[in-house]
Amino acid sequence: MRATTNGELTKAWATVPDVAQAQQRHEAAVKLRRDFPRGRTPAQALADAQEAAMATFIGTGKWPSDFARTTAKAHAEALVWEAEANALYELERRTKESAEAVRDVRSVDVLEHLGERLKEILDAAKGAAETLGGVTSPGQAIDAGGDVLDAWRRLTALLREFRDVRDGQWEVLNAVNLDDQRARMRRWRAEGHGEIRSGLDDVPAPIRDVMRSGAYTVEYLAWLAQSGTGYVPTSYEDLQDEATAGDLVDAFAGAEGPVDYSPMVRPPLTPKPAETYAHSSTPHLDHSQPAPARPKANATAPDRERTTTDYF
Structure with missing residues (x-):
């Protein structure tokens, strides 16, 4: 095993x-x-x-x-x-x-279970995060004391469980995918994907740094619990959809009303007759038959530029 x-x-x-x-x-x-x-x-x-x-x-x-x-x-x-x-x-x-x-x-079942555990952890952390207010360090929590200190301790205990869920998530995803998929997942993970579903554009820089490094903190857990966007990808495709959502092009962006994609109709082209010169000949394909007559010329070949071979 x-x-x-x-x-x-x-x-x-x-x-x-x-x-x-x-x-x-x-x-x-x-x-x-x-x-x-x-x-x-x-x-x-x-x-x-x-x-x-x-x-x-x-x-x-x-x-x-x-x-x-x-x-x-x-x-x-x-x-x-x-x-x-x-x-x-x-x-x-x-x-x-x-x-x-x-x-x-059965990896999907396990990832779904980890997703449920993440929800339980974040639900339990939400109340403590609200109590914490603007406290971002153990020293501040000690100075505040009372409910704030209890909330910090509660979040610290939940943080260990949260880390296990995230580590388990990546362990399963890496185990069930191929080398090229694992390489993409490493890149997406380093960019901060696989943490929230709403995209990373509006995430504060310090929080996004934590997502990229995986060095989870109490402050990050409090932010994630209050954001309501945390999730566990249930497959490579699920992670890919989240990681590449910003790469999709909106074909209707900037359009006023429906966009007409019907084919454009152009007038038919008038064919140009082939040019036949005085030196042209008709291919003699069947040598058991008489050679065909030369075609009637309808064009003249332009004079070529003279070269040194014309003079020496």
């Missing part, structure tokens, strides 16, 4: 039954493989049997009469052990791949 220490993301995955079941089966496969007793490979079993027989001969001068039977038994037991050990390693690998595949397929 993709390892994560993100508490919000772990809880989000657990809300999707298919993902939870796949995770449980992978964890069970890991436990089976770890609890499986250590053993010998067939090659090790043969080598150990040979060493024991040679040690007996060197010590007593007698070769073990049951060498073949003992060696065959050790080899057979090692083959059985190795077969099960290999099967358990393969089981662990397959259940991991299966669980990751299920996560990719």
Whole structure:
């Protein structure tokens, strides 16, 4: 499974039954493989049997009469052990791949859950943000004391949950998209996209700097809670729509009334007859027939400019 220490993301995955079941089966496969007793490979079993027989001969001068039977038994037991050990390693690998595949397929459900968690966090932060007023630092909150200090503490606690939601959002989006899409998402994230739906044009410069850096602060959380525009993209396309919304051209901008896009009708062109010169000839395509007559000239070729070859 993709390892994560993100508490919000772990809880989000657990809300999707298919993902939870796949995770449980992978964890069970890991436990089976770890609890499986250590053993010998067939090659090790043969080598150990040979060493024991040679040690007996060197010590007593007698070769073990049951060498073949003992060696065959050790080899057979090692083959059985190795077969099960290999099967358990393969089981662990397959259940991991299966669980990751299920996560990719159900990523929208997880992102939607993170979106709900973001809404819960921002709803809880809104009241504290209003209480905070113009306070923007811990020192100011301490000086104000009372409800303002409590509001600052409340926002500080919510900020940790908010960071986990945002980190989980990007972790899922990066996991389920291709390299070129991830490159675009990194660029959009560096521009501040993926935070709000209303566009970045009217966002105050200090707030936009936080969006670009991802270094979230209490002041930013308070602003976002009051703006009512925070969201979690549920797919690459969802993020793309928000990030490229300002790039769309309004075909009707500045137009007074409906714009007429019907095709323009132009008068037909009068064809110009081909120019035929005295030296022109009709192509002789079928040599089984007589050569066609020369066409009647209707134009004269202009005199060319003289070159040095005309004089020397």
